[in-house]
Amino acid sequence: MAENIKFYKDHYDVIIIGCSLAGMSAGMTLAKEGKSVLILERHNLPGGLATSFVRSGHEMEATLHEMMSIGKEEERLPVGKYLDDMKVAIDWLRVPEAFRLYVPTDDIDILIHAGIDSDGVYVAAKEIEEKYPGNLEKVNKLLHLCKEVMESTNYLNDHTASKIELLKNHSGLAKTAGYSAKEVMDAFEIPEKVQAVLSAYWIYVGQPVSSLPFTIFAFLLGDYLTGGSFVAKNFSHGMSVAMAEKCLELGCQIEYRTEVTKILVKDGKAYGVRTAHGEEIHGHYIISGVYPDAVFGHMIEPQSEVPEKAVKLYHGRKIGVTCFSVVLLLDQTPEQLGIKDYSIFSGTSHFDTDAYWAQGSKLGGWDYLTTICLNYANPEQIPEGMTSLSITNLPLPVAFEDVKADDYFAIKRKYGKEMIESISKLLGVNLLDHVVEVEIESPATISHYSGQYLGGIYGYQHSMDDAIAARLETYGKEHYIQNLTWASSATLAGDGMAINIKNGRIAAQVVDTWEKEGK
Numbered sequence: 001m002a003e004n005i006k007f008y009k010d011h012y013d014v015i016i017i018g019c020s021l022a023g024m025s026a027g028m029t030l031a032k033e034g035k036s037v038l039i040l041e042r043h044n045l046p047g048g049l050a051t052s053f054v055r056s057g058h059e060m061e062a063t064l065h066e067m068m069s070i071g072k073e074e075e076r077l078p079v080g081k082y083l084d085d086m087k088v089a090i091d092w093l094r095v096p097e098a099f100r101l102y103v104p105t106d107d108i109d110i111l112i113h114a115g116i117d118s119d120g121v122y123v124a125a126k127e128i129e130e131k132y133p134g135n136l137e138k139v140n141k142l143l144h145l146c147k148e149v150m151e152s153t154n155y156l157n158d159h160t161a162s163k164i165e166l167l168k169n170h171s172g173l174a175k176t177a178g179y180s181a182k183e184v185m186d187a188f189e190i191p192e193k194v195q196a197v198l199s200a201y202w203i204y205v206g207q208p209v210s211s212l213p214f215t216i217f218a219f220l221l222g223d224y225l226t227g228g229s230f231v232a233k234n235f236s237h238g239m240s241v242a243m244a245e246k247c248l249e250l251g252c253q254i255e256y257r258t259e260v261t262k263i264l265v266k267d268g269k270a271y272g273v274r275t276a277h278g279e280e281i282h283g284h285y286i287i288s289g290v291y292p293d294a295v296f297g298h299m300i301e302p303q304s305e306v307p308e309k310a311v312k313l314y315h316g317r318k319i320g321v322t323c324f325s326v327v328l329l330l331d332q333t334p335e336q337l338g339i340k341d342y343s344i345f346s347g348t349s350h351f352d353t354d355a356y357w358a359q360g361s362k363l364g365g366w367d368y369l370t371t372i373c374l375n376y377a378n379p380e381q382i383p384e385g386m387t388s389l390s391i392t393n394l395p396l397p398v399a400f401e402d403v404k405a406d407d408y409f410a411i412k413r414k415y416g417k418e419m420i421e422s423i424s425k426l427l428g429v430n431l432l433d434h435v436v437e438v439e440i441e442s443p444a445t446i447s448h449y450s451g452q453y454l455g456g457i458y459g460y461q462h463s464m465d466d467a468i469a470a471r472l473e474t475y476g477k478e479h480y481i482q483n484l485t486w487a488s489s490a491t492l493a494g495d496g497m498a499i500n501i502k503n504g505r506i507a508a509q510v511v512d513t514w515e516k517e518g519k
Contacts, residue, residue: 009253011282012038014511015273017260018289020048021497022487024243025504026287028086030511031250038283039252040275042259042451047240048289049450049457050497055437058383060327061390062441063236065204065343065372066095066229068220068498069154077227078154079498082505088246091233095377096342098124098224101200102426103347110197111341114228120144124225128194138188142198143225145184148172149215150222157502158509173215180464181209181217196351203345203370204496206321206360206394207462208353216462223498231377236497259451263288263295265305269482274301285483285511291490293319293453300481310480320458320489321360321394322443326416329437330387334375337387337429342376345369346426360395363403364415369393371423386436391419397454400443408444416440452488458496459489482519485510 014030016023019041031037045051052062070092071077076084083090098112110131115123121136122143129136152170176184181202185195199209201220209217232239247254262274263286272282288295292314300306330337349355349367356368374381374388382388403411416438424431443455479485487507489500 008038008279008281009036011284012036012253013283014038014285014287015040015281015283016287016289016487017263017273018042018048018488019046019244019254019256020289020488020500021050021240021243022489022491022500022504022507023048023287023289024240024247025082025501026487026507026511027247027252027254027504028088028243028250029505029508031247031252032086033512035511037247037252038281039247039254040258040260040273040281041254041256043449044256045237045240046244046254046256047236049446050236050240052235052237053439055329055439058329058386058437059235059237059381060329060388060437060439061235061374062327062439063497065370065390065392066231066377067092068223068229068496069227069502070230070498071227075227077223079501080230082501083243086246088242090239090242092230093233093378095229095231098229099200099343099345100341101197101345103196103351105347105349106193106196106351108193108196108351112197112200112225114225116226122225128197132191132194132197135190135194138190139194139198142185142188142190143221145172145176146218146222147226148222149176149218150226153215153219154502157506176214176218178464179214181212181214184214184217185209199351199353200345202353203356203368203394205462206357206396206458208357210354211463212353213462213464231374233378233381235378235381260290261299262301263299263484265300265302265481265484268305268307270484285485285514287485287487287507287511289486289488290451291319291453291456291459291488292486293490294451295484305481307480310478313478317460319397319454319456320461322397322400322455323392323441323446323457324366324395324415324419324443325390325392325441326419327439327441328387328389328391328420328431328435329383330389330431330434331385331436332387332434333385334373334387337431337434338427339373339387339389342373344371344373344426346371346423348422360393361398363399363411364418366393366395366419369419369422371426387434389431391423393419394457395443397443397456400455403444408442412440412442457489459491479510483514 013035016039027037069077069079071080100111113123125140152173259276260273264272270286347368372390446455487504491503
């Protein structure tokens with residue numbers, strides 16, 4: 001009679017829920033330290049939302065517009081350096097420009113590039129000066145402040161600092177932490193049109209600049225315009241597979257098609273998980289990629305172990321933006337279709353982030369879109385003679401709360417077509433005449449695939465009293481259940497794929513700290 005083979009160990013040092021970028025980053029870091037790590041993933045692929053799909057034999061990028069914090073090989077930024085240090089094999093391609101902002105109503109049409117020249121002047125500052133003379137010095141000064149805040153944020157994600165150290169060594173962050181992006185740009189006396197150019201990326205955060213903490217704005221702008229942006233040559237899926245392979249090489253156990261339904265807690269301390277298959281697996285530390293709303297709402301077993309203050313905090317926070325994206329494969333080249341840029345932010349009305357933000361609460365009629373032509377960043381991976389184009393808006397989940405199941409597909413097609421027609425008008429070509437393949441991603445797509453609450457992709461909204469500075473101050477106090485921490489967009493550093501890799505490292509640091517403290 002064959003001997004029974006145990007599938008799981010009796011006990012793991014760390015159990016990670018979700019083989020996302022954050023989960024794998026935490027797993028790699030902890031496994032390299034010699035800890036036994038189990039990663040459980042509900043799907044059959046790694047990466048979470050960092051994935052791609054195949055239609056008619058062609059691979060199409062599903063999610064990754066570009067990666068921040070990578071940097072050139074000879075001068076890596078934090079995420080690029082971390083992946084290099086971990087020897088994760090990813091072929092990074094630098095995107096050709098930062099963005100083009102095109103708002104014909106305001107007579108705005110400008111192409112912006114990343115980088116700093118030998119005199120310490122941002123390329124973007126010089127490009128803005130050429131279009132809007134008289135602003136070089138103050139724009140350059142603002143961008144250097146953004147760089148300083150970005151570097152301080154990166155440092156404080158990995159280190160603690162007293163208030164005295166913060167004021168002494170991170171004065172840019174300390175001085176601006178209580179102000180919005182709009183307030184800081186106003187203080188620099190930057191004109192409205194130049195503010196619009198500098199605010200183009202706001203859609204990737206989903207918060208109007210009037211209420212967007214300058215810390216977030218600065219991190220975003222400093223990262224994009226200092227080191228430039230990158231894409232993975234083998235798409236999001238290739239990046240995710242490379243990280244998963246490194247996890248396995250370092251000794252992590254990854255189990256796919258294994259959904260965690262419960263986190264087991266006793267006397268205020270997490271000690272294991274239960275899967276949808278009924279397996280009970282024990283571990284000393286649990287790292288969750290599932291948002292706290294869901295964890296505290298229905299995953300903690302027993303529910304009597306959920307502290308009331310945890311429920312109040314996470315129900316008090318608002319879920320950030322979700323995604324509505326149309327991914328197209330077209331039958332002609334970008335040149336034939338008149339597409340000249342990699343990244344276009346376009347508005348069909350006066351550039352007003354408060355107005356655009358308000359539009360995100362309703363279905364369709366979105367005036368501000370971001371369009372990515374992947375050919376200009378990753379030409380070898382696009383079928384010859386074709387164009388890979390994505391059109392995206394990041395609305396709020398509330399826009400879709402009244403959509404009925406029977407109406408879902410008709411509504412998805414309606415607003416997808418509306419977005420295609422809007423960009424067709426911008427380009428002067430009817431894209432509908434050239435579609436080979438089309439995929440429309442909605443909040444329901446995100447929620448169904450990732451299981452994230454309301455289809456959120458960026459965790460909780462950043463606000464003036466709940467931004468990076470505030471979260472750094474209170475982070476250790478928000479672990480309401482011992483030995484349970486988080487690795488997802490709904491954590492300390494916020495949103496974005498590169499930032500999620502940082503979030504995973506932060507989770508690993510939390511575990512290391514607890515271990516040193518004997519918890």
